[in-house]
Amino acid sequence: xxxxxxxxPNRTDLLPLVYTRPVADLFMGGMTLAKRWEHVLDAVAVAExxxxxxxxxxxxxxxxxxxxxxxxxxIKAIKQLKEGQKLLYNDQLLAFRGAQSSAAxxxxxxxxxxxxxxVTIIRYPWDLFTHNAQAICDxxxxxxxxxxxxxxxxxxxFGKHPVIVGANVSALAATFNTTQGPVILDDDAxxxxxxxxxxxxxxxxxxxxxxxxKVYGGTSLGENSKVGGELNNVIFFGNxxxxxxxxxxxxxxxxxxxxxxxxxxxxLKNDYGEVRAWNYTQQKFIRTGLQFCGPIIxxxxxxxxxxxxxxxxxxxxxCNIFSTGFPRAYVPSFSRGGAQGFAENRLDKVLETAATxxxxxxxxxxxxxxxxxxxxFENTKSFRQSFL
Numbered sequence: 534x535x536x537x538x539x540x541x542p543n544r545t546d547l548l549p550l551v552y553t554r555p556v557a558d559l560f561m562g563g564m565t566l567a568k569r570w571e572h573v574l575d576a577v578a579v580a581e582x583x584x585x586x587x588x589x590x591x592x593x594x595x596x597x598x599x600x601x602x603x604x605x606x607x608i609k610a611i612k613q614l615k616e617g618q619k620l621l622y623n624d625q626l627l628a629f630r631g632a633q634s635s636a637a638x639x640x641x642x643x644x645x646x647x648x649x650x651x652v653t654i655i656r657y658p659w660d661l662f663t664h665n666a667q668a669i670c671d672x673x674x675x676x677x678x679x680x681x682x683x684x685x686x687x688x689x690x691f692g693k694h695p696v697i698v699g700a701n702v703s704a705l706a707a708t709f710n711t712t713q714g715p716v717i718l719d720d721d722a723x724x725x726x727x728x729x730x731x732x733x734x735x736x737x738x739x740x741x742x743x744x745x746x747k748v749y750g751g752t753s754l755g756e757n758s759k760v761g762g763e764l765n766n767v768i769f770f771g772n773x774x775x776x777x778x779x780x781x782x783x784x785x786x787x788x789x790x791x792x793x794x795x796x797x798x799x800x801l802k803n804d805y806g807e808v809r810a811w812n813y814t815q816q817k818f819i820r821t822g823l824q825f826c827g828p829i830i831x832x833x834x835x836x837x838x839x840x841x842x843x844x845x846x847x848x849x850x851x852c853n854i855f856s857t858g859f860p861r862a863y864v865p866s867f868s869r870g871g872a873q874g875f876a877e878n879r880l881d882k883v884l885e886t887a888a889t890x891x892x893x894x895x896x897x898x899x900x901x902x903x904x905x906x907x908x909x910f911e912n913t914k915s916f917r918q919s920f921l
Contacts, residue, residue: 536576537590538567538599539635540583541626543656547600548813549831549849549866550658550770550787552909555582556599560755560770561661562668563676563717563735566599569668572675573603574611581635585908596635597628600655602664610648619643622652658829658847659810659821661785662766666714666751669733673697673715680717684709694732707742713750743776755788757894765800767827772894784827787850789890791835798842800827810845811863818862821845831866833887833906840871849916850909851883865916866909875921880910 538557547556557567557580567578580599581590597611610620611628619629619640627648632639655661673695682698685705690696692711698704699720706726709716714733718724722736727745735753742748743761752764755771762775765782769775773786777794784798801824802808808826809818826845834848837855848854849866858872867878884906888898 534574534576534595535593536570536574536578537581537593537596538570538578539581539596541598541600541635545814546657546812549847550785550829552850552866553787553832553905555580555586559655559661560753561665561768562753563672563719566655569603569672570597573608585905590634592633595628595630598626598654601627602653602655602668604650606650607648607652614646617643618646620646620648622648627652657821658785659823659826662751662768662783663823665753665766665768666733669717669735669753670714672735673717676717680719692732737771782827783825784829786830787832787834789833789887790830793836793838793840795838796836796840796842798827798846799844800825802844808845811847833883849913851878851906853878865920866913868917868921877917877921880907
């Protein structure tokens with residue numbers, strides 16, 4: 534089956550995380566949204582997204598809203614769709630057959646099929662960590678099929694759920710508590726001695742948990758990440774570092790980010806009230822419905838040592854945060870500075886740094902990636918002009 538995962542009408546609600554990727558490539562649990570749908574539908578997925586990320590969408594058989602999380606009932610309903618039909622949930626388009634675009638003029642004529650069962654949709658960045666613990670538990674079945682190695686006997690494991698161990702995993706003298714959910718150690722992961730790990734937890738390929746780290750449940754580390762200190766219900770998309778002490782909770786960190794030593798982030802207001810976070814669609818801070826919400830950080834952004842971030846700080850793409858005190862709770866893309874003020878982060882310097890960072894992991898900053906970052910730089914100028 535050829536599957537198309539379309540961004541949907543609420544794409545901007547997921548910025549800054551989708552500045553550099555389609556919604557389908559958002560990461561949670563142990564895989565991207567696209568990979569999860571490929572598994573459950575036995576399909577090959579393509580994305581319908583912004584033209585600067587993918588100029589043309591290839592042909593496909595069936596299309597699904599990328600932000601939907603699979604459920605047994607939803608999978609069944611999608612498989613039962615016939616040519617010329619669309620699946621709706623409270624007037625929200627979930628899936629369709631018989632059109633080659635999710636544009637309204639292409640699908641208006643399709644026959645409506647109503648879906649009444651509960652649907653979980655990743656609408657805002659904080660939805661990723663909110664549903665991450667369950668996603669890890671759900672994804673465990675995929676990893677159990679191929680990851681059947683055992684822990685070194687220097688480790689301590691207790692709890693009813695398994696520790697699922699991939700190939701070439703190094704884990705020594707660590708403690709695994711799987712009372713609340715599984716721990717998945719993907720291929721070539723490293724867990725250093727003295728680490729305290731609680732499930733549900735996913736540690737991606739080639740990722741490292743440093744000595745004495747405390748990692749609580751609901752946390753997912755994308756491939757090639759390095760983490761230390763204390764983490765609780767955090768998602769790292771991959772190729773990012775928080776290698777030293779400092780707390781990070783209820784947060785999402787994009788790719789190619791680095792949080793300097795002793796970076797600490799609040800995830801709870803002093804009055805214990807509902808958290809508000811910046812929303813790109815409404816251009817204002819909106820209610821999250823959450824009591825706990827930490828930072829949302831776009832790709833290629835960095836913090837200096839001893840950086841302090843306020844509750845639900847939203848940091849765009851390619852930002853550098855430094856200086857003492859709390860920066861603003863919303864930092865536009867390509868900004869540099871902190872509590873004392875911000876300036877524009879020069880595009881040429883950003884590209885130079887990105888290339889250096891990626892080279893350290895034996896990867897090149899491709900021409901297409903340079904074009905994407907250039908496009909974002911040019912199209913976020915208005916945000917910086919009203920902010921700096």
